[in-house]
Amino acid sequence: MEISLAAEKIAHIGALPVTNSMLLSWIASIMLTIFAYLSTKQMSSIPQGIQNFFETVIELLFNTANSVLDDEEATKKYFPFVATLFIFIIANNWLGLIPGVGTIGIHEIKEGHEVLVPIFRAGTADLNTTLALAITTMIAVQVVGVAALGTFKYAKKFFNFKGPIDFFVGILELMSEFSKIISFSFRLFGNVFAGEVLLTVIAFLLPLIAPLPFFFLEIFVGFIQALVFTMLALVFIKGAIMEAH
Amino acid sequence: METTTGLSIEMVKAIAAAATIAIGAIAPAIAIGMIGSKGVESIGRNPESAGKVQTLAILAIAFAEAIAIYALVIALIVKFV
Numbered sequence: 001m002e003i004s005l006a007a008e009k010i011a012h013i014g015a016l017p018v019t020n021s022m023l024l025s026w027i028a029s030i031m032l033t034i035f036a037y038l039s040t041k042q043m044s045s046i047p048q049g050i051q052n053f054f055e056t057v058i059e060l061l062f063n064t065a066n067s068v069l070d071d072e073e074a075t076k077k078y079f080p081f082v083a084t085l086f087i088f089i090i091a092n093n094w095l096g097l098i099p100g101v102g103t104i105g106i107h108e109i110k111e112g113h114e115v116l117v118p119i120f121r122a123g124t125a126d127l128n129t130t131l132a133l134a135i136t137t138m139i140a141v142q143v144v145g146v147a148a149l150g151t152f153k154y155a156k157k158f159f160n161f162k163g164p165i166d167f168f169v170g171i172l173e174l175m176s177e178f179s180k181i182i183s184f185s186f187r188l189f190g191n192v193f194a195g196e197v198l199l200t201v202i203a204f205l206l207p208l209i210a211p212l213p214f215f216f217l218e219i220f221v222g223f224i225q226a227l228v229f230t231m232l233a234l235v236f237i238k239g240a241i242m243e244a245h
Numbered sequence: 246m247e248t249t250t251g252l253s254i255e256m257v258k259a260i261a262a263a264a265t266i267a268i269g270a271i272a273p274a275i276a277i278g279m280i281g282s283k284g285v286e287s288i289g290r291n292p293e294s295a296g297k298v299q300t301l302a303i304l305a306i307a308f309a310e311a312i313a314i315y316a317l318v319i320a321l322i323v324k325f326v
Contacts, residue, residue: 005325067296183311190314197321228307235304 003197007126008117010106024101025123028091061086061230068234078237081140085133086230089124093192093222096122097215102196124192127185134184137233138177145240154240180236184229191225262324269316276309 007019039051047055061083066075095101105118123129145154160170195218202211284302288295 003321003325005321068300183308186318187307187311187314190311190318193321194314194317228303231300231304232307 002115003200005193007121007128010117010119019126019128020118020121021123021126021129024095024120025092025129028088028095028123031095032087032091057087058083064227064231065234068231069238074237074241078144078234082230082233082237085137085233086226089133089188089229090223090226092123092129093226094219096125096192096196097199097218097222102200122192122196124188125196127189130185130189131181133188133229134181137184137229138181138236141233141236141240142177144237148241149243184232188225188229191221195221258323262320265323266316266320269319270313273309273313276312277306280305280309 007021009017009019010023011018035050035054039054043051062075062079065079065082066072069075069078101120101122102118104120105116107114108117109115124133142154145157158170158174160166199211199214199218202214280302284298287298
């Protein structure tokens with residue numbers, strides 16, 4: 001039973017190494033692009049089939065975003081970004097549960113003994129992916145704040161010279177922006193990777209029937225983590241566009 | 246070192262990994278329980294605010310759970326790296 005914290009490299013494109021989680025996140029992106037193309041190919045007023053399914057998803061996400069942001073104008077502006085976050089994260093999380101991910105692999109010799117290097121691994125089970133998502137989200141939050149309030153007013157939230165306590169709180173807020181990156185990335189990575197480890201261990205101990213409830217748990221956790229990432233991004237966007245009080 | 250003291254690095258690693266997650270999950274578990282109980286109590290007292298309370302409660306539970314996840318990641322790093 002091999003469990004590796006870092007995603008293993010399986011190929012090289014020129015000088016760039018390709019890891020197994022990169023491969024699965026590419027597959028997820030291609031799959032989502034194909035679904036998007038198929039559902040908007042012949043758009044009709046009364047949606048049928050795949051267009052109907054995605055319209056339901058979009059409507060649910062829009063209502064969730066609206067309930068957090070409380071402002072329909074703002075929701076329309078920031079909805080594409082957060083909806084993409086949600087759909088990308090949930091697609092990556094759930095693709096990591098398909099049978100074959102983590103088990104189909106190449107036998108390689110590493111440090112003397114033979115290990116199995118899986119060709120597929122959940123995209124979000126790699127700290128690089130989640131770190132990239134976290135950094136992108138936090139940069140987007142800053143950009144949204146500056147765009148909504150203006151550079152000077154937004155900077156005054158962090159560098160507040162009204163008094164010593166306000167100044168200290170401002171510096172603390174600045175540091176918390178960085179800690180949010182860490183917490184975003186580790187929350188998503190920890191949940192998905194721990195889920196993978198749990199499934200591996202249970203399948204190792206009691207294959208076939210016992211992993212079933214754990215698969216349900218992992219489906220649920222994948223959905224909840226995507227939802228939590230999206231809602232937190234929405235809450236931080238709301239905090240960024242709010243006037244300083 | 247290994248034959249005389251009887252405590253090898255593998256043993257210490259295993260104990261460290263287990264202790265990290267065991268102790269690190271106590272506080273988040275208590276926190277999530279308290280958040281849940283307060284959330285349910287406030288919805289019971291004011292059913293109209295159910296939507297807002299639910300949103301806030303899920304957010305707070307996610308923050309609390311993140312701490313448990315940090316402990317789990319450290320335990321996994323200790324065990325497997």
